[in-house]
Amino acid sequence: MSDVLTFRFDVDGENFTSAGQASVQIKKNLRQLGLPPEIIRRVSIAMYEGEINMVIHAGGGNAEVRVAEDFIEIELVDHGPGIADIEQAMQAGFSTAPDNIRSLGFGAGMGLPNMKRYTDSMDIQSKVGDGTRIVMRVDLTA
Amino acid sequence: MKICTIQELLSARVIVGEERLGDHVYSACGSDMMSDVLAYVKDQAVLLTGLVNPQVIRTAEMMDMICIVFVRSKEPTPEMIRLAEESGLVLLATDKRLYEACGILYSNGLVGNKVKRAAL
């Protein structure tokens, strides 16, 4: 691995209004790097879903995006409540989001499956009471 | 279909993005659930929605959409307008309801296809 470009963000868990700022910024950065649009779209959607999750389920956290020669890696770390049953959380339609989140347009239980679908690999580590760490990768080699 | 045609068909007001009204779009989708837009939409360039919060703008930007139509006379906030300007999105507002607005565009040839569930 030669040069790895790293972008770091604090994801504010206090207000839903700013959720997604980091993903919008990453999309701009990746465009500046001249990466293919389809790659940019996949990375930014996966990160956006993860960022929204950190805000609505975990009170915020940290995001890091590493752009290497043959892959882009997204790491999301929070110190929220953790996920008790990851397999269940990964199922399309499973959501613990309260009604007020649904009225904001989220909480369909589609985020985690969507993150998996848009990336080439995804690893979730979570401990109840401790927090959650998600690492996703999108390959840059065709 | 040109965005200005959408504007005419829906008697919509242009909130921002006047300079892109001549752009062509080929498909659209309508939803109040951003979760579903993120999960099911593929190449639709237009989002019709009754939901008003900054996540609508960010969702559209993530999906590489170029135009959002707010239905039922919903007005975006100044912050949303600023975000849309930054992203180069066109914002329109119509007093029609979601069902009617989608129906008008669909029957005038703006399809909703390319909606695929799992394929990338």
Ligand SMILES: Nc1ncnc2c1ncn2[C@@H]1O[C@H](COP(=O)(O)OP(=O)(O)OP(=O)(O)O)[C@@H](O)[C@H]1O
């Ligand atoms: N960072 C996290 N910390 C704690 N729990 C989480 C976290 N991310 C997801 N979860 C749990 O996993 C469930 C499923 O997440 P997923 O993103 O698939 O759906 P959602 O966020 O509820 O709805 P959507 O993503 O469709 O808006 C959540 O409802 C929540 O219970």
Ligand SMILES: [Mg+2]
């Ligand atoms: Mg989610």
